[in-house]
Amino acid sequence: MSTLDVGTYSPREKGVVGLLGALAALLLVAVLTGVLAPAYLLYLIGLSAMYMLLSMGLNVQWGYGGMINFSVAAFFGLGAYGTALLTASGSPISGGVSPVIALFGGLALAAVLAVLIGYPTLKLRDDYLAIASLGLAEVVRIFILNESQWTAGSAGLTGIPLFFSDWPVLGDLTYPYVFNVGGTPVFNMSQSVVTSFLNVVLVTVIVAAVYLFLRRIHQSPWGRVLRTIRTDEDLAETLGKNTFAFKMQAFVIGSLIMALAGVFYSHLVLFVSPQDLQPITTFYVWVAVILGGTGSDRGAMLGGFTIVAIQQGTRFLTDTGALPIGAAPFRLMLVGLLIIFIVRLRPEGILPPERELIWPDSLGGGRDE
Amino acid sequence: MAQILQYLANGLVFSSIIILGSIGLSLVYSIADFANFAHGDTMTLGAYGAFVAFGVFGGLGGTVLGLPVGFFLSLAVGMALAAVVAVLTHIFVYKPLDTDSIGLLITSIGVAFVYRAVLQATFGTDFLQYDIRRSGPIPVLLDTLDIAVTQRDVAIIVSAAVLVAGLHLLLQRTTLGRKMRATADNPDLARVSGIRTDRVILVMWVVGSALAAAGGVFLALYSQLDPRIGFNILLVVFAAVILGGIGSVYGAMLGGLLIGMLHELTPLLSDVGLPISNAYAPAVAFVIMVAVLLVRPRGIAGDMT
Numbered sequence: 001m002s003t004l005d006v007g008t009y010s011p012r013e014k015g016v017v018g019l020l021g022a023l024a025a026l027l028l029v030a031v032l033t034g035v036l037a038p039a040y041l042l043y044l045i046g047l048s049a050m051y052m053l054l055s056m057g058l059n060v061q062w063g064y065g066g067m068i069n070f071s072v073a074a075f076f077g078l079g080a081y082g083t084a085l086l087t088a089s090g091s092p093i094s095g096g097v098s099p100v101i102a103l104f105g106g107l108a109l110a111a112v113l114a115v116l117i118g119y120p121t122l123k124l125r126d127d128y129l130a131i132a133s134l135g136l137a138e139v140v141r142i143f144i145l146n147e148s149q150w151t152a153g154s155a156g157l158t159g160i161p162l163f164f165s166d167w168p169v170l171g172d173l174t175y176p177y178v179f180n181v182g183g184t185p186v187f188n189m190s191q192s193v194v195t196s197f198l199n200v201v202l203v204t205v206i207v208a209a210v211y212l213f214l215r216r217i218h219q220s221p222w223g224r225v226l227r228t229i230r231t232d233e234d235l236a237e238t239l240g241k242n243t244f245a246f247k248m249q250a251f252v253i254g255s256l257i258m259a260l261a262g263v264f265y266s267h268l269v270l271f272v273s274p275q276d277l278q279p280i281t282t283f284y285v286w287v288a289v290i291l292g293g294t295g296s297d298r299g300a301m302l303g304g305f306t307i308v309a310i311q312q313g314t315r316f317l318t319d320t321g322a323l324p325i326g327a328a329p330f331r332l333m334l335v336g337l338l339i340i341f342i343v344r345l346r347p348e349g350i351l352p353p354e355r356e357l358i359w360p361d362s363l364g365g366g367r368d369e
Numbered sequence: 370m371a372q373i374l375q376y377l378a379n380g381l382v383f384s385s386i387i388i389l390g391s392i393g394l395s396l397v398y399s400i401a402d403f404a405n406f407a408h409g410d411t412m413t414l415g416a417y418g419a420f421v422a423f424g425v426f427g428g429l430g431g432t433v434l435g436l437p438v439g440f441f442l443s444l445a446v447g448m449a450l451a452a453v454v455a456v457l458t459h460i461f462v463y464k465p466l467d468t469d470s471i472g473l474l475i476t477s478i479g480v481a482f483v484y485r486a487v488l489q490a491t492f493g494t495d496f497l498q499y500d501i502r503r504s505g506p507i508p509v510l511l512d513t514l515d516i517a518v519t520q521r522d523v524a525i526i527v528s529a530a531v532l533v534a535g536l537h538l539l540l541q542r543t544t545l546g547r548k549m550r551a552t553a554d555n556p557d558l559a560r561v562s563g564i565r566t567d568r569v570i571l572v573m574w575v576v577g578s579a580l581a582a583a584g585g586v587f588l589a590l591y592s593q594l595d596p597r598i599g600f601n602i603l604l605v606v607f608a609a610v611i612l613g614g615i616g617s618v619y620g621a622m623l624g625g626l627l628i629g630m631l632h633e634l635t636p637l638l639s640d641v642g643l644p645i646s647n648a649y650a651p652a653v654a655f656v657i658m659v660a661v662l663l664v665r666p667r668g669i670a671g672d673m674t
Contacts, residue, residue: 068471120663126471127404128662131607135655138604146648279600283478290475325490333486339479340462343472 016302016350023309042196044312046268049203050261051304055288056210056297057257062286063295063353064223065250066230068130071117071137072285075110075255077277079262081144081151082106084272089159092152099163103263110259111252113140118251122244134279141277156273163267164198199268206264207301210257214297217253226250227295284311287335290342293349302351310334371515376634382522382591384629385529389584390606391613391621392536393577399553399616400573401463403473407481408581409603410488411451413596415582416589417488419447423499434527435504435520443499444528444586451582452575454484459574481600488596497594525587532583533622536576540618549573553616605632605651608658614668623669628654 009017027044030036054076061067085091086102097105121132144151151157217223229236229243236243266272288307292299310331318327342349390412397405419440426439426446433441458480463473506517540546551559552569560566588598605628613624635650645653661668 068474120659124662125666127474128611128666130474131404131604131611132655132659132662135604135608135658139652139655142648142652146646283482286475286478328494329486329490332482332489336479336482336486339482340476343468343476343479344462344466347468347472 013351020302020305039196042200043268044308046196046199046203046264047312048305048308049200049207050265050268051285051288051307052207052301053203053210053261053264053304054258054285055292055300055304055307056207056214057254057261058285058289059292059295059297059300060214060250060254060257062289063300064218064226064230065247066126067122067247067251068126068133069251069254070130070134070279070282070286071140072258073277073279073281074113074117074137074140075258076262076265076281077140077144077272077274078109078113079106079259080266080272080276081157081262082109082259083263084157084160084266085151087161087266088157089161090152090157091159092148093150095159098166099161099267106263106266107256107259110255110262114252114255115248118248118255122247122251134282137277137279137282141274144277145274151274154274156271156275158271160266160270160272162195162199162270163202163264164195199264203264203268206260210260211297211301214257218297222246222249284335287339287342290347290349291338293352296349296351296353299349299351299353303349310338372640373637374514375516376636377630378516378518378522380630380633382525383633384626385526386584386588386591387602387606387609387629387632388533388622388625389529389580389587390602391609391625392533392618393579393581393584394606395610395613395616395618395621396553396573396577398610400556400570401459401473403470403477404607406474406477406603407458407484408477408577409599409601409606410481410484411455411578411581411599412585412588412602413488413599414454414484414585415447415451415578416585416594416598417447417492418450418582419443419586420492420497420499420589420594422446427500434524436501436524440499440501441528444583447586448579448582451578451585455574455578456571459571485596485600492596494596497589499590499594501590521590525591528583529587532580536580536618539576545569545572549576553618604658605654608654610668611658612661612668617668620668628657631657 027036027041031038031041054072057075058069058072061069083099083102083106086094086097086105087099088095117133117136121129121136124132145154147153148155225236225241225246228239229241229246233243236246265276284307285304288303289300290303291306292301292303314323314327314331314334317323318330323330390408393411394405394408397403397408420443422443423440426442427437429437429439429442431438462476462480466472466476468476501521504520506519507523510516510518538546540550548559548564548569549572551562551564552566552573556566559569585599588602592598606625609624609628610621611624612628613620613622632650632654635645635647635653638645638653
């Protein structure tokens with residue numbers, strides 16, 4: 001029996017793929033015709049990947065487990081600050097550590113904070129959790145802003161090295177590169193393009209690994225228990241599940257993915273400041289998750305991409321003078337209206353998770369599971 | 370000693386602002402049953418409404434409590450504007466929604482962004498001030514108690530007290546107030562008893578937003594005006610509401626008083642040797658909020674309406 005035909009792709013899924021394909025083609029044309037600098041395109045890809053990570057992290061907490069975490073910016077910030085403080089030449093406490101090691105510094109900070117925030121708040125009612133986590137995230141931001149002897153305060157941290165700077169082969173590459181096709185130089189690749197390209201390779205690997213990991217655990221018994229908790233926590237409790245432990249695990253996993261996004265951001269943008277920890281970052285990620293489809297990892301990725309499209313697209317529109325108002329209020333308006341209309345018109349999001357949750361094996365012969 | 374008195378005086382002013390904000394938040398929380406994240410931006414909206422109105426009425430003669438009569442007129446305009454916008458938002462955004470309290474909470478974030486975007490697009494992000502000359506501390510208080518309190522501070526405290534007293538009379542002495550208390554207490558029971566709860570809910574939005582706007586106006590008067598003042602103070606207001614007990618108007622008043630005082634008493638911590646600077650005042654409020662949620666989730670005033 002199969003009323004839900006999950007084996008084939010829905011028209012909407014095909015539409016999304018088509019739209020993304022068209023956009024990719026458009027960007028490629030823009031690069032080839034010289035409208036868009038290759039380095040900028042690669043930066044955009046990196047930024048999108050970062051938002052995809054943030055959205056996937058939040059999706060573990062809200063989409064799988066139903067926890068309203070409004071401290072996304074804090075975990076992102078701890079990942080970013082963790083690695084920046086350890087690696088940056090301008091770091092007030094250490095600096096000079098290899099980014100590969102610093103990565104774990106950022107993750108460790110986030111894990112500690114996740115337990116510190118999660119332990120008192122995960123037992124709270126939904127809306128209290130939202131308010132409390134937003135408050136605790138603000139405490140983190142206020143701390144980073146004011147303890148300048150450790151964090152460089154409002155000035156932010158500069159002098160963060162590229163992730164690959166101390167890799168023997170990649171760090172020594174000489175620039176610029178020229179691609180020759182039939183004797184004519186086609187592409188002049190400057191250093192920034194090469195490093196951006198390395199960043200894209202790095203983040204693609206991270207995103208793919210995280211996506212596959214999440215898909216696996218979401219379909220596992222662990223993921224099913226979390227979904228039960230989301231639907232009916234009392235029921236899960238009655239079935240003998242330690243709901244608090246499950247929620248805490250999901251909370252920490254999600255927070256670590258957010259911190260990973262922060263680590264990557266540090267080495268992409270090479271600058272972090274308390275500005276990056278503003279609550280607005282949290283709300284952007286929330287928009288990404290509910291737009292993509294709560295509980296859907298594919299949706300989280302689509303949402304993360306959409307956020308960057310909104311952020312950078314509005315910048316482009318203002319630059320061309322097509323907007324009567326400034327980019328910042330326009331973006332805020334767009335995000336606000338987007339939230340209102342999603343909840344009103346498509347609360348399940350663009351790519352709801354229904355098919356993701358089914359083991360591929362069970363799709364084939366119409367067997368009942 | 371004079372130092373502590375000074376902190377307490379500052380606390381009283383700040384508390385007045387927080388109380389005005391928290392009453393409305395608490396009303397909406399109990400009636401519409403969601404944490405309204407747009408409440409802070411409603412405060413900002415009122416402050417800008419009064420700012421524009423003050424450009425029109427500012428010239429009106431006479432002063433009350435050291436402030437021009439035109440200011441109080443502008444305050445009323447700001448309150449009315451916020452009430453109208455809130456009612457329209459309720460009718461066009463929240464009411465047609467078929468969602469739970471979390472959906473409403475998330476929607477209210479969108480609403481907050483839209484409010485702020487409109488203000489930011491219209492007025493920019495620069496700091497603004499009501500064009501009222503600041504006067505020095507009141508000499509009598511400076512001489513006798515050695516504390517610096519301006520006429521403006523007194524005006525804020527007195528105005529807030531008048532508004533709160535007005536709300537108290539409305540709730541306790543009028544039929545409308547009784548209906549409001551009944552609806553807040555148990556909307557279903559109120560409905561079957563023949564109260565037109567739809568109308569009562571509209572009144573709640575009007576009262577809550579008008580008081581929020583007044584809080585925003587006083588906040589802008591106390592410090593300055595920019596599109597983020599309301600959102601920046603929202604969590605402190607939430608702290609007050611949670612401390613007082615969600616859904617309880619009088620609890621919100623008490624919570625607002627306490628949180629406002631604690632906020633301004635933060636410097637005492639460094640006086641007694643704890644290295645916690647003023648910048649942590651909101652952080653102290655948030656930590657208290659979380660502590661209250663853990664120990665006594667119904668707040669100090671419980672379900673008293």
